[in-house]
Amino acid sequence: MFVWLAVGASGGVCLCATQMEKKRLAVFFKLLTMVLLVMTLFHHSGGELLLTEQWVLAGLAFSLAGNLFFLLSNRFYELAVLSFVVVSICYGKASWLQLSGPLSYWIPSMLYAALVILLFIGLPSLSGILWSVVTLGAGMVQMTWAAAEVWMHQSSPASLLGFTGAFLLLTCCIGHAFKHKGLPAKNGNLVLNSTYLISQALITASVLY
Numbered sequence: 001m002f003v004w005l006a007v008g009a010s011g012g013v014c015l016c017a018t019q020m021e022k023k024r025l026a027v028f029f030k031l032l033t034m035v036l037l038v039m040t041l042f043h044h045s046g047g048e049l050l051l052t053e054q055w056v057l058a059g060l061a062f063s064l065a066g067n068l069f070f071l072l073s074n075r076f077y078e079l080a081v082l083s084f085v086v087v088s089i090c091y092g093k094a095s096w097l098q099l100s101g102p103l104s105y106w107i108p109s110m111l112y113a114a115l116v117i118l119l120f121i122g123l124p125s126l127s128g129i130l131w132s133v134v135t136l137g138a139g140m141v142q143m144t145w146a147a148a149e150v151w152m153h154q155s156s157p158a159s160l161l162g163f164t165g166a167f168l169l170l171t172c173c174i175g176h177a178f179k180h181k182g183l184p185a186k187n188g189n190l191v192l193n194s195t196y197l198i199s200q201a202l203i204t205a206s207v208l209y
Helices: 002-019 023-045 051-072 074-096 106-154 157-180 188-206
Strands: none
Touching: 002 023, 002 188, 023 051, 023 188, 051 074, 051 188, 074 106, 074 157, 106 157, 157 188
């Protein structure tokens, strides 16, 4: 319980710093929140992680790496995108491991259709990073599909947390692509940071409860 309070407090400070435009402080607490989520995994598991928890741990680690690449320079944008593609694979694997039985193929069809529409809408602005956005979007769609399948099969609170977290992370990555190309919305940083941190916390919680 205390570990989750620490996660919430760190995330709250990050969002407050974002709102006040204190970038360095926001970045520090954003990274600290991710580290605390890793500690939460080990705390709840007693140091012996299940296979699904190991994949979520790998996703958190690559999320940290991706954040660092984003912070270093725009020259590392491709590496940052690659890191989050790996994140989507790790989180997707954690969900696929929980599945058995037939799959619902209408879910990825709807998600890919929505992604294509967004790409066409933002095509003039995303032309320079289109391949990166398509690759990351495909990875995030399979992750969200897997989480949706788990929720439909299990109908448990934990599976709902996982699906909500996956969908929020997909939304966050799409929003970040538009922001990277200079199309920020009002309070865009606050929305993206809050969505990102909540998604990571929900995905982590989904394999612990």
